[in-house]
Amino acid sequence: STPLLEIQDLVVHFETEDGCVQAVNGLSFTLGREKTLGLVGETGAGKTTTAMSILNLIPNPPGKIKSGKIFVDGHNVLEMTDAELQTMRGNDVAMIFQDPMTALNPVLTIGEQIAESIRLHQNVNKVQAMEQAQEMLKLVGIAPSRAFDYPHQFSGGMRQRVVIAIALACSPKLLIADEPTTALDVTIQAQVLDLMQDLIVKSQMSMLLITHDLGVVAEVCDDVAVMYAGRIVEIGSTEEVFNHTLHPYTEGLFDSLPNLKEQGEDLVPIQGMMPDPMDLPSGCAFAPRCPYAVDVCHESVPSLTNRGGTHAVACHGYQQDPNFTLRRNR
Ligand code: SF4
Numbered sequence: 609s610t611p612l613l614e615i616q617d618l619v620v621h622f623e624t625e626d627g628c629v630q631a632v633n634g635l636s637f638t639l640g641r642e643k644t645l646g647l648v649g650e651t652g653a654g655k656t657t658t659a660m661s662i663l664n665l666i667p668n669p670p671g672k673i674k675s676g677k678i679f680v681d682g683h684n685v686l687e688m689t690d691a692e693l694q695t696m697r698g699n700d701v702a703m704i705f706q707d708p709m710t711a712l713n714p715v716l717t718i719g720e721q722i723a724e725s726i727r728l729h730q731n732v733n734k735v736q737a738m739e740q741a742q743e744m745l746k747l748v749g750i751a752p753s754r755a756f757d758y759p760h761q762f763s764g765g766m767r768q769r770v771v772i773a774i775a776l777a778c779s780p781k782l783l784i785a786d787e788p789t790t791a792l793d794v795t796i797q798a799q800v801l802d803l804m805q806d807l808i809v810k811s812q813m814s815m816l817l818i819t820h821d822l823g824v825v826a827e828v829c830d831d832v833a834v835m836y837a838g839r840i841v842e843i844g845s846t847e848e849v850f851n852h853t854l855h856p857y858t859e860g861l862f863d864s865l866p867n868l869k870e871q872g873e874d875l876v877p878i879q880g881m882m883p884d885p886m887d888l889p890s891g892c893a894f895a896p897r898c899p900y901a902v903d904v905c906h907e908s909v910p911s912l913t914n915r916g917g918t919h920a921v922a923c924h925g926y927q928q929d930p931n932f933t934l935r936r937n938r
Contacts, residue, residue, distance in 0.1 A: 610682040612782055612814050613639040613662065618676030620657050620666060620838075627886040631657040633838035635676070636912075639782070639831075644808065644815040646825035646846070648861070649835035652882050655818045658835075659784050661685075662816070663701060664693055681781065698728055702775035706787040708767035711774070712759040718770045719745070719755025725777040744773040748803060765796035769803065776807060783808065786818045801827050822865055826850065831918070834858045837883055837893035840912060844919030852937060854921035856898045859934045892924065900925050900934075 620632040632654040639645045647655050660666050662678055664685050678685040680700055688696065705711055713721055722741035726732065732740070742752035748769040759767055768788060775783060788804065789797040805828050808815050817829055825832050825846060833843040834855060842855035853859050860878035880897040883889055889896060895905040904924050912922040925932040 609641070610679070611638040612641045612643075612681060613816070614677075614679040615658070615662070616677040616679075618658070618661060618678065619674040620654075620661055620676075621672055621674055622670045623672070624670055624886075629885045630888055631671075631838055631885060632661070633888070635835075635838065635840055637833055637840060637843060639814055639816060641781075641814055642809075642812050643831065644805075644817060644829045646829035646832040647816060647818045647835060648820065648822060648825055648832055650820055650882055652885060653835040654838040655835055656786055657838075659703065659786055659816065659818055662784060663697055663703060664688065698778055700780055701782045701784065702778060702780040703784040703786065704768075704771050704775050704788050706790050708764065708771045708791075709759065711771045712767060714759055717756050717758055718762070722755075722770070722773050722777055725774045729778040741773075741777070744777055745770075747776075747807065748773045763796075765792050765800060768792060768800055772800075772804060772807070776811060779811060781813060783813050783815045784818070785815060787820070788817070789824065790819070790821075797824075798827075804828070822850075822861055834861070837885065837888055839893070839909075839922065841894065841923070842919075842921045843912070844917065848917055848919040852919070853934055854915060854919065854926075855923055856900050856925070856934060857894045859936045860897070862936065892922075900932075902928055904928065 616636050618632050618635045622629040622631060635658060647658065649655055661673060662685065666673055673686060680696060685696065719738055719741045722744050723734065723737035726737045726740050738755065742755050745752050745755055750766060750769055762770065785804065789800050792800060801824065819825060829846050831844065832846050832849045833840050834857065836857050842849060842858045849858065853862060863876040864878055866875060878897060883893050883896065891906045891908055892910050895901045898905065902924065910922040910924045912920045914920045915926065
């Protein structure tokens with residue numbers, strides 16, 4: 609069957625007064641049905657631009673999808689009419705963001721807001737919609753009686769639960785979650801992630817989870833794609849990527865992650881900074897920071913190459929030296 613989401617060779621740039629921001633530079637991946645894919649990388653890697661492109665929400669100008677195709681359930685989002693886009697955004701794809709407050713209307717009760725979302729997608733009256741809204745609240749672990757409270761009466765974690773309830777009210781096939789737990793404190797993060805995972809399995813959805821945190825991916829995702837400077841540098845099952853890391857940048861992410869380190873090992877931040885997206889280096893964009901870089905790395909962009917299973921990496925090291933291995937795997 610057709611994959612739920614398929615992105616082919618996506619290029620998205622933003623024209624600014626200072627120059628052209630090359631946010632996404634030839635990105636391809638597929639997401640199957642009832643699967644969760646973590647899209648990982650530092651701020652500025654192009655993760656959110658990718659998410660906005662899937663909904664065809666890149667503001668033009670200054671943004672422009674220069675090329676590529678994005679299929680949701682077999683239909684190219686970039687060729688849809690406005691009416692088709694509206695239907696897709698409501699029925700097939702829902703998105704939740706880092707800051708729940710921006711997604712909530714401060715002057716409506718949360719019950720009203722969930723009910724409104726339900727009524728956009730189902731032919732039910734106000735009373736029935738409010739009953740369903742209270743059911744949704746129960747599902748996300750909030751007492752139904754709280755349907756009559758306003759967003760400011762809830763904590764950050766509770767608000768994010770409300771946002772999840774609104775997103776799920778239209779039974780989307782695909783949930784795009786952009787740093788959904790980043791603004792929450794650690795214990796609440798874990799609860800909200802557990803809840804999301806539970807609901808995704810129950811409602812047979814797929815999820816694209818955007819995060820800078822490999823720990824979150826380990827908790828929730830079947831597969832992981834690591835992004836750097838607008839490209840995927842490594843993709844595979846979570847197990848493959850965690851247990852047999854192939855890209856030097858992914859290794860760097862692991863080394864800088866406190867909760868995944870063995871006790872007693874030092875945390876090592878990745879040296880240097882992300883390249884300026886207005887002035888990307890020629891060759892591998894990670895070369896200026898890469899401890900394994902050789903000459904060819906500064907000259908040509910490595911392409912994503914399969915290394916067995918579903919695991920692929922974009923790194924010259926493996927072509928240059930058949931015995932190339934990362935420190936982490938030695
Ligand atoms: Fe490092 Fe070269 Fe691989 Fe880029 S292509 S990650 S610079 S070894």
